[in-house]
Amino acid sequence: MSEKFVIGQIGCGLFAMAHHGPNVMQNPYISRIKWACDISEKKAKEYARKFKAEKITDSFTDVTTDPEVDIILIATSHEARVPIVESAAKHGKHIFCEKPMAMTEWECYQIIRAVRKNKIKFCVDYMRSTAPAVVALKREWLEHKKNPEHQSWRYVETKREKFLEEKVTDFFVRVQDESASYGLRHLDPFTGRGLIVGEAGHWLDLACWLFDNDRPVEIRAWGSTRMRYGIHLSFQSGNAFTITMTPNGTFDYPKEVYEIAHDGALFRMEFFVENQYYGRPGKEKEIFPLTHDSQPGVGRQGGLSGYLEKQAANHKKSTTLKEEWLSIQTNHGLEKMFNAFIDSVRNNTPTLCDEIDGYHATYLANLAMKSIEVNHPLPVSVDKWDYYVHV
Ligand SMILES: NC(=O)c1ccc[n+]([C@@H]2O[C@H](COP(=O)([O-])OP(=O)(O)OC[C@H]3O[C@@H](n4cnc5c(N)ncnc54)[C@H](O)[C@@H]3O)[C@@H](O)[C@H]2O)c1
Structure with a gap:
């Protein structure tokens, strides 16, 4: 991998414009943003103009399959994560993913599996x-x-x-x-x-x-x-x-x-x-x-x-x-979390909020919703907490 990383941004809405773009610009280990990808051409263009992304597309596979891209930033709406992570991981890209990592346990499973199978670095932006x-x-x-x-x-x-x-x-x-x-x-x-x-x-x-x-x-x-x-x-x-x-x-x-x-x-x-x-x-x-x-x-x-x-x-x-x-x-x-992620990629060290942390938050959130629905406290199950994924 080159010393400086090439970025592909997927999802160019409010948060990407306000934080991902500026975070990329201030990090010394990033050479350029190659792609601005959004299903809205207007948003992709806006992001590309502001952060000098070289190309725009509405298809995330253009980004995830590009051999020049090292790191993918995901700031789409929540439901779009799984296919993007699966494709990016399969092509060896490291991923900085906006929260929540996923909306359901099943989506979390698919993401954990993709990340582990392909041994990529993955960070969820729970940055507080x-x-x-x-x-x-x-x-x-x-x-x-x-x-x-x-x-x-x-x-x-x-x-x-x-x-x-x-x-x-x-x-x-x-x-x-x-x-x-x-x-x-x-x-x-x-x-x-x-x-x-x-x-x-x-x-x-x-x-x-x-x-x-x-x-x-x-x-x-x-x-x-x-x-x-x-x-x-x-x-x-x-x-x-x-x-x-x-x-x-x-x-x-x-x-x-x-x-x-x-x-x-x-x-x-x-x-x-x-x-x-x-x-x-x-x-x-x-x-x-x-x-x-x-x-x-x-x-x-x-x-x-x-x-x-x-x-x-x-x-x-x-x-x-x-x-x-x-x-x-x-x-x-926000900036510190992003820089720590780039350092994890550079030094091959664990990220501050990995796929299991991301899963834990989604699991607890769903359990809280269930507790509201049944109007009752619920146990946090040991086996679900100590999540096991065979890849
Ligand atoms: N870390 C934080 O504190 C924090 C704060 C705010 C938002 N967020 C997260 O950032 C993400 C984006 O939030 P936002 O407020 O920018 O929303 P937004 O709706 O402004 O932006 C999302 C963008 O993703 C695009 N998109 C959706 N599906 C896509 C796909 N398949 N391929 C390409 N683009 C796609 C949409 O067209 C839209 O432009 C959300 O997941 C949100 O939870 C994180």
């Missing part, structure tokens, strides 16, 4: 675990677990042994969004399968990353399988992850808040721009820079208050939702 604010949140929680330090005024239980539920960690995610974020294709049972598969996979994957080798054992979910839900995932150790999502919120306020509660401390992340640490003495809040800032003149203090000021100024200027999204961007880890 590489966001600097999230990395810092985990670091602070682990430090507190290893070396608990409490505020001097805190009442620390000394008269009895701790109960089991006092020894574990709770991880909470609150997501609020405007439903206009989600096109009907995301909610359609065939092209998107709703927001639990389409988006909650991000946080199910994040919970598994946070709790590392702790195996999930039970899931219970409530609400609607389409877009307004809650999920509680318990782990073998007693650790638990809880997420609530409402589509009835506003872009005026950030989308995500994460909280980790453990042994008299609370570690809080506000939308990738600010972390607050409570319960440990001498801990300051941390502020994280934006990756794109169309309002550098306001909110210079950064953090949550800076972000809110920038957003308010931005609302006065933006005319479309797309403009609104693209003009101020927090660091979700």
